[in-house]
Amino acid sequence: MANVNIPRTEFAAALAQVAAERGIDPSAVLESIKLAIITAYKKDYGTKDDHEYDVIIDSGTGESKLFSWPIGEEKKKQEITPAGFGRIAAQQARNIIVQKIREAEKNSVLEEYEKKVGTLVNGMILRFEGENVLVDLGKGEALTPISEQNKAESYHLNMRMVFYVEGIRETMKGRQIIVSRAHPGLVEGLFKREVPEVSSGAVEVKAIAREAGSRTKIAVYSKQSGVDPVGSCVGQKGVRVQAVINELSGEKIDIIQYNDDPEKFILSALSPAENLAIKIDEKKKTALVSAPEDQLSLAIGRGGQNVRLASKLTGYKIDLKGKEEAVVEKKPKKEKKVAKKVAGKKEKQEEQEEVRSEK
Numbered sequence: 001m002a003n004v005n006i007p008r009t010e011f012a013a014a015l016a017q018v019a020a021e022r023g024i025d026p027s028a029v030l031e032s033i034k035l036a037i038i039t040a041y042k043k044d045y046g047t048k049d050d051h052e053y054d055v056i057i058d059s060g061t062g063e064s065k066l067f068s069w070p071i072g073e074e075k076k077k078q079e080i081t082p083a084g085f086g087r088i089a090a091q092q093a094r095n096i097i098v099q100k101i102r103e104a105e106k107n108s109v110l111e112e113y114e115k116k117v118g119t120l121v122n123g124m125i126l127r128f129e130g131e132n133v134l135v136d137l138g139k140g141e142a143l144t145p146i147s148e149q150n151k152a153e154s155y156h157l158n159m160r161m162v163f164y165v166e167g168i169r170e171t172m173k174g175r176q177i178i179v180s181r182a183h184p185g186l187v188e189g190l191f192k193r194e195v196p197e198v199s200s201g202a203v204e205v206k207a208i209a210r211e212a213g214s215r216t217k218i219a220v221y222s223k224q225s226g227v228d229p230v231g232s233c234v235g236q237k238g239v240r241v242q243a244v245i246n247e248l249s250g251e252k253i254d255i256i257q258y259n260d261d262p263e264k265f266i267l268s269a270l271s272p273a274e275n276l277a278i279k280i281d282e283k284k285k286t287a288l289v290s291a292p293e294d295q296l297s298l299a300i301g302r303g304g305q306n307v308r309l310a311s312k313l314t315g316y317k318i319d320l321k322g323k324e325e326a327v328v329e330k331k332p333k334k335e336k337k338v339a340k341k342v343a344g345k346k347e348k349q350e351e352q353e354e355v356r357s358e359k
Contacts, residue, residue: 015029015030015097028100029096029097029100030057032096032099032100033055033057033092033093033096033097034054034055034057036092036093036095036096037055037064037066037088037089037092037093038053038054038055038066039092040088040089040092041053041066041082041085044088045082047068048068050070050071051068051069051070051071052068052069052070052071052074053066053067053068053080054066054067054068054077055067064081064089064093065079065081066079066080066081066082066085067079067080068080105140106140106174109139109140109177110140110168110175110177112139113137113140113142113165113168113177114168116165117165117166117167117168118164118165118185119164119165119189120162120163120164120165120186120189120190120193121137121142121162121163121165121179122137122138122160122161122162122163123135123136123137123138123142123160123161123162123163123179124136124158124159124160124161125155125156125157125158125159125160125161126141126157127157128155131145131146132144132145132146133149133155135163135179137177137179140177141176141177142163142165142176142177142178142179143169143171143176143178143179144163144178144179144180145178147182148166148179148180148181148182148183149181149182150181150182150212150213150248150249150251151182151212151213152212152213152214152249152250152251153181153213153249161181162186162189162190162247163179163180163181163186164179164180164181164183164185164186164189165177165178165179165180166178166179166180166183166185181212182210182212182213184208184210184216186248187208187210187216187218187244187248187253188205188208188218190243190244190247190248191205191218191233191240191244194235194240194241194243194244195232195233195235195240197222197227197229197232197233198220198232198233202222202224202227202232203220203221203222203227203229203232203233204220204221204222204223204229205218205219205220206219206220206221206258207219207258207313207314207315208313209309209310209311209312209313210309211305211308211309212251213248213249213251214251214252214305215251215252215253215254215305215309216248216251216252216253216254216309217253217254217256217269217309217310217312217313218233218253218254218255218256219256219257219258219265219269219313220232220233220255220256220257220258221257221258229257229258230255230257233255234255241253241255254271254272254309256268256269256271262280262282262287262314262316263278263280263287265314266278266280266287266289266310266314266318267289269309269310269313269314270289270299270306270307270310270318272298273291273295273296273298273299273306274295275291275292275295276289276290276291276295276299277289277290277291277323278290280316284317285315285316285317286316286317286318286319287314287316287317287318287319288319288321289318289319289320289321290320290321290322290323291320291321291322291323292322292323293322293323296320296322299320300320307320
């Protein structure tokens, strides 16, 4: 039987390079090559169901030999390397090494971005796959599924944007980096980037409620005396919040002062509505809020958005109603009847007096 000789430049040197540069275990590569060679042999020459197969590869020279034996009778192992099989084996080895290099590079990128989950990254839109957007991160590719896209935005090739690293997910194509333009974390990350007090921790982001592309409410708080959390986020002449709005394609942002008192926090969250009255049930996490007629539509918001975001932000189910007008006091029916009787008697007496005077 002929030996399968894979040239050193094709096999041994490549294997050594992969092991040294990519941090791949050479034995794992060899096992993959063995399986690939056996698969190639089975495809071209067929196999017996009652036999087992193996490949022995010399990791130094790249020399490979195929063996087979009846199941359970390894002592009867025989070499079955076909003549001229070397070219096929060499191609399989080359393919596996290239595949392992790609896998190692991908795993290296995945490991790097696993550490970046929850942060912002710059990316460029590379291509579209159905409703999904593929993003070039420089070192690797990321996926933005439709659920993580901002519906108000229109994406096009080579468009550069800031993305939030949502996580690593298992997909049909294996593990992939998921980046988002719709996650609330994108808003927080942008405020960290634009507001030094937020990045330093002097101002804390307590909660975010977001409907991507339309409106966001963000609750901020500061323990440090002399630090205005809302003012810090707005910036002089609104320059800081405007930078965030611009990055979010014009999304409206309400910056709310966080308060440990749920009543005060809920009332702030319902801004821009004012002069509201509130009654809460902390156990049930519900709040009944009444608003003057001229403030009710503001409190509810277009399509119920304002109250919906306020509810998400505070964690309370909020019921809104208009304030009742003062009721004019009315006399009881009994009093009305008595008054009517008295009036009737008085009228009759006056009529009788008139008749007498005429006589």
